[in-house]
Amino acid sequence: MVIPYGRQDISAQDIQAVVDTLTSDWITQGPAISRFEDAIASRCGGKHAIAVSNATAALHLSCLALGVGPGDIVWTSPNTFVASTNCALYCGATVDFVDIDPRTYNLCAEKLQAKLQSAQAQGRLPKVVIAVHFAGQSCDMRAIKDLADQYDFRIIEDASHAVGGKYLDEPIGNCRYSDVVIFSFHPVKIITTAEGGMVLTRDDALAKSVRQLRTHGITSDPADMVFREPGEIWNYQQTELGFNYRMTDIQAALGASQAQRLEEFVARRHAIARRYDELLEKLPVITPWQHPDSYSGFHLYVIRLDLTKIERTHKQVYEAMRAVGVLVNIHYIPVYRQPYYEKMGFKKGYCPEAEQYYAETLSLPLFPTLTAEEQDFVVDKLGDILAIPSVASQASSDV
Structure with a gap:
């Protein structure tokens, strides 16, 4: 007998959802994406949900949308996968760590407060704190949000482990105490899209930025385009440097089916x-x-x-x-x-x-x-x- 620590649960319904997508007109950048996004947003009570290729991409895009760059500092928990810190390095920022709570193994709000007091005296406050919900249990987000208001930093909830969980009787993902929440849909996580991630936010501007950055920095909205000469045809424009961080319809169809369970x-x-x-x-x-x-x-x-x-x-x-x-x-x-x-x-x-x-x-x-x-x-x-x-x-x- 060999028992892995984690394993996906794929049903006949999940398989049929993928087959239906494969035999449809769209297998990428089609209607299954919005169906999956709507399903997660609805369950979390969120305003915007943006599906991406994986949770690492979700973290990277969230940092970019929050303006993280060279000279900035991002803090997170040491008890996490390396993606929670690599995302800040991708942006040219530096990283630091806040020790964990001995019972929850999450980033400790009391240790965060002490570190913030010291950093303020040194003029080295973080721009963003990434609160990792280890094993699926939420950090003390209300306390972290109070500190963010006091010390003027932004918050990303790395909820890769926590879709379907709750904090103070509300769904994790509603962004009540953060700027952004990210989920992972890796096969060992709660639900899966094989590989996949999602960015959730209540902020319209952040959502718009993440959506554009996930597709090469390209927009198809005429209001965001630059027109220099009459008669030219522009059905899209690249207005910033983005990435190909899109999820396929095949993955999204699996995710939307999984979300029902x-x-x-x-x-x-x-x-x-x-x-x-x-x-x-x-x-x-x-x-x-x-x-x-x-x-x-x-x-x-x-x-x-x-x-x-x-x-x-x-x-x-x-x-x-x-x-x-x-x-x-x-x-x-x-x-x-x-x-x-x-x-x-x-x-x-x-x-x-x-x-x-x-x-x-x-x-x-x-x-x-x-x-x-x-x-x-x-x-x-x-x-x-x-x-x-x-x-x-x-x-x-x-x-």
Whole structure:
């Protein structure tokens, strides 16, 4: 038995939606794009939703639309995938990191406040803060927004893990506490378009900028064109340097079909997470803590090993689990520990909480089609490796 940490769930309806698009007149830049955008905007209570080729493109376009460039500073969490920081480097900006909350593993609002106070004294405040909703649980966005109002920075919510989640009983993606929200539709995420991302915003100007930048900086709106000589035919003009960051209709058709099951997928993930909580209760691990203000998308189920009670190292547990077919993962190595970022001068010890978390973390398999039998197998193997008796039989199998 081999169990990955994540896996897409493609239904017959999803396949038919793709086939219908393939046999239609449009397979790219057609009506499926707007249908998918409308479906996500409607579920999130957002005003604008712009589909793009992937979440990295969404982050890059969001930074560009917010005017990030050389001389600017962008802050984010070290506990994230490198795309959350690379996007600022693409714009010529510099990056810095705010340590994480020890319970949610998200960017810590208290540490952010302390860092802002110090940066203000040095004249080095960030232009943008990218708040990453790790594992699907929202950051404390109300506190971050209050700090943005005080210190005059813009906010991007990197909600790659969090479509279908909620914060303060409202859908993540409504941009109530941010300028921009981005989603990812990679196969291991909540819903998938194979590859794909989305930018959501309430700001008309930002939405217009993102739409134009995703298509080479080209406009077809006569109001935005420059006409120099009468009689010339201009059905489009490039007015700025953009990118080919478009999503195809094939991907969008899959996404729109998947979106119909978004609530089902998230509910299923919560059921599996609750069962993990029960199964793991007697093992020397810390299970994910959920903030009462947040309803997680539960992209990941992350545990921390209590290494004081285990006669194996973190690496030994990781390798032993993968050797028996349970493909646990690590989310994440602190970004600044990556060799590319160490060349910028970042060193071990920069964010102690993120490093302590990294030294103990494992992501267990979590996806909608995970069966009770597979979940029992995961926990049995973990118990064996940690030299703890099996506890799978003590938990109910109705998930």
